[in-house]
Amino acid sequence: xxxxxxxxxxxxxxxxxxxxxxxxxxxxxxxxxxxxxxxxxxxxxxxxxxxxxxxxxxxxxxxxxxxxxxxxxxxxxxxxxxxxxxxxxxxxxxxxxxxxxxxxxxxxxxxxxxxxxxxxxxxxxxxxxxxxxxxxxxxxxxxxxxxxxxxxxxxxxxxxxxxxxxxxxxxxxxxxxxxxxxxxxxxxxxxxxxxxxxx
Numbered sequence: 256x257x258x259x260x261x262x263x264x265x266x267x268x269x270x271x272x273x274x275x276x277x278x279x280x281x282x283x284x285x286x287x288x289x290x291x292x293x294x295x296x297x298x299x300x301x302x303x304x305x306x307x308x309x310x311x312x313x314x315x316x317x318x319x320x321x322x323x324x325x326x327x328x329x330x331x332x333x334x335x336x337x338x339x340x341x342x343x344x345x346x347x348x349x350x351x352x353x354x355x356x357x358x359x360x361x362x363x364x365x366x367x368x369x370x371x372x373x374x375x376x377x378x379x380x381x382x383x384x385x386x387x388x389x390x391x392x393x394x395x396x397x398x399x400x401x402x403x404x405x406x407x408x409x410x411x412x413x414x415x416x417x418x419x420x421x422x423x424x425x426x427x428x429x430x431x432x433x434x435x436x437x438x439x440x441x442x443x444x445x446x447x448x449x450x451x452x453x454x
Contacts (some may be wrong), residue, residue: 324353327418330444331434337392341434346395349422350382350413353447358384361413364406371399372424375433382413391423395433401425
């Protein structure tokens with residue numbers, strides 16, 4: 256367990272004296288501490304801390320901040336935050352972990368028709384979230400040979416598994432050279448860092 260995690264979830268609850276205590280959870284610490292109104296300190300056991308942590312998880316209360324978005328080394332990336340995995344003349348396309356994280360919970364994915372023509376940098380669909388609607392651009396040119404039908408009933412797959420189950424389309428690539436203009440994982444990570452620094 257990393258020891259540099261910050262303890263930032265604090266709650267108020269009555270103590271046995273009828274006053275209020277401040278409760279802090281720390282993932283890196285062995286115990287949970289209570290600082291009472293009169294300055295006293297109580298220490299709970301590891302078992303109690305685990306129970307409280309599970310209760311917080313059940314209530315969808317995060318006890319830690321989300322880390323940096325992930326990237327996969329075997330993929331190529333567009334500056335509009337789509338990824339592509341090329342296998343021969345077939346390419347699988349989706350949006351990146353960085354993109355879905357910024358969008359928030361995805362509630363609808365607009366899919367193109369099989370057989371539709373896509374061009375590099377051109378929009379072929381859209382992703383709608385609780386925050387906004389964003390166009391999805393194709394990193395490569397070609398013809399759509401398959402769409403992820405599961406997204407019609409489960410658009411949240413884009414959030415839960417952006418690089419695997421949340422893929423959006425598969426394309427028969429018409430110009431393999433276009434892949435060379437895309438970023439690799441290191442370049443894309445640096446691109447996201449630089450983009451974040453501007454905001």
